[in-house]
Amino acid sequence: MKKAPLALAATALLLTACGSSGTSATTESGVSLISEGKLTVCTNPPYAPFEYEENGKIVGLDADIAAAIASDLAVEAEMYTTSFEGIQSGVALSSGQCDIALSGITVTDERKTVMNFTSSYVDDNLAILVPADSSITGETDLSGRKVGVQQATSGEKYAKDAGADTVQYEDNGLLLQALQTGQVDAVVGNITVLSEMLTADSSLKVAQEIETNEKIAAAVSTENTALLDSANATLKKMQDDGRLADLREKYLGLSQ
Template sequence: MKKAPFALAAAALMLTACGSSGGTTESGISLIAEGKLTVCTNPPYAPFEYEENGKIVGLDADIAAAIAEDLGVTSEMFSTSFEGIQSGVALSSGQCDLALSGITITEERKSVMNFTEAYVDDNLAVLVPSGSSITGAADLSGAKVGVQQATSGEKYAQDAGANTVQYEDNGLLLQAVQTGQVDAVVGNITVLSEMLTSDETLTVVEEIETGEQIAGAVATENSDLLEAANKTLAAMEEDGRMADLREKYLGISE
């Protein structure tokens, strides 16, 4: 999917300084809040995270709840900017213990955070309104293309010669293509497919094979939580819970 400016980093550090004194699970894993696994996320980014009746729900929220349950605590989804998440600032400054936000594993991000095992394989895609002259990625050069900022979709569109327009979240991105502010959108197929369910005038004209993988992330020094999260993810793959979630949220039958 999103380099946090200095102001964001400073704000995050102030938040940490004023926050809870933290806690420890029965297994000895340190958390930033007593009895809670605080999880950074960036809705709306359906089907991974979105709000429903004032609560953040979705694939990532369900995974967070499973990890928290295994730790003997509750999960709390903390909404923050994706810039802060993908830059590692949200984790390193103590805004959250874990990040689950439809995060694509990249070498650059590996330098500022440690990733869990991947739980979704993904690709990019090009989405356009009906009647568009754009029939695929080859037509993106010179076009005004909406992207979520600091994502793999943004980089792909820029490399394709598009005039990219950044949006902070997918809700704004959807509005942009619906109202003609942009000619097309480039983003992850799992998320763009969700847009199609809410607007029949939109269509995906090309899926781009990128072999992307989506995973959770922890601060680079938080090896204990990483191990615990991976243990839960492995158990969910083994007992079929993860397959059920992928079918529920992504429509992937395994």
Template sequence: MRHPLPVAALAAATLLTLTACSGSGDDAGADGELALVRAGSLTVCTNPPYEPFEYEEDGVIVGLDMALTGEIAADLGVELRPLNTGFDAIESGAALNARQCDMAASAITITPEREENVDFTDAYFDADQGVLVASGSPVAAESDLEGLTIGVQQATTGAGWVEEQGLEGVQFEDLGLQIQALRNGQVDVVVNDVTVLEPFAGGGLEVAFVVPTGEQYGFAVRTGNTALLDAANATLARITQDGTYDELVAEYFGTGEPVD
């Protein structure tokens, strides 16, 4: 099920003065200035297609993650600049450490392993894993996955879950390739976050079952970038309190109301 997670309220954010970053040096200067990889922009690494969190529309990357990080950018007084990036480089922290972007926003589950490489904001969304199959498939429970070929997205918690169960996982670079492989019969089932699998239910596909994992999404910044982390958390607290968060969730999930 889809569960937006309220973020904890924080103290009022310190007003930040923005400076450009040449690709090296600290994330915050001696005077507490916030350094960005590109002057006047909050560059955000993301990995579409992963609707409704990030996807392309008329050549522009949009989605809930972009709307939320857009609020962070607005509070900083800069423009949002999404950057299409491989998920392995996002979740490992490689893209952040290489100064390709200031923040990563791609429905990233907060895990202890990832926290060794990046710093996460407060959690902003709850998630579970789901199993997508062709309509009429006999798969209805975890025990039915034994011996099947399972399509997973590389470097994701879904891929990790499949490996932990001792099942056969075939890795794909993104969600779109997973779905294509299922439709073409290259894999028997697909495992990914149930929230992004649900839109594909219908038209010959269905969600067979949900695997409760208690995952939570967060935005990532370079380790030690407390200036940007504090600013992002302050924005998450603001939009939770003023109703903006609920409005954006309702918009991108097409419910017309906040998701419970």
């Protein structure tokens, strides 16, 4: 399902060119952006409910947060599809492909060395997803089993640490397909995302939810502190006025 459609791929190439050409702009509030009038946002759909395509447009929790951050900067948010490896490694930000990354990103100490994180907007756990008739009941059953993971994620690290024979996929659309067709015995990933897979296919079940208390946040280049401050100010306003709670309930079913 994922590899970016041609139209999105073309947009990605165009944005990359813009980002590397030095044609940057500064908002009235003093925030530097790679393109005038736009907040270019790196993301990696399909990763519902954080980001996914609907009627040719990227929507979801991250898209709505990006729109709010852009609105406070008096610019438009433009979603830019790129690989999650490029996002989590910091390369997409440091090379000027985008201003900010919103892609269900878990905050880790390693990632903090190559990007700056905003305050978190979702707390999450990991989970193991299996077919309903699977004999896998939890972490202890993963050793030696073929387990699907999205590359460069905390789910991949967890599965490897559990002794699984991990199989990498670029996105969760491919992960779901692999589990449905028996290419893998289980999938390990964030519970918020795996719950969406359960909605799409009732023949699956969560074998175990793993309490990791991961923090999901947006990320910016280590050099763009002005954008970090602005994004944090928007997230605080959204927390205070209830918009974040509304979005978590809308997309994640969380009433917190």
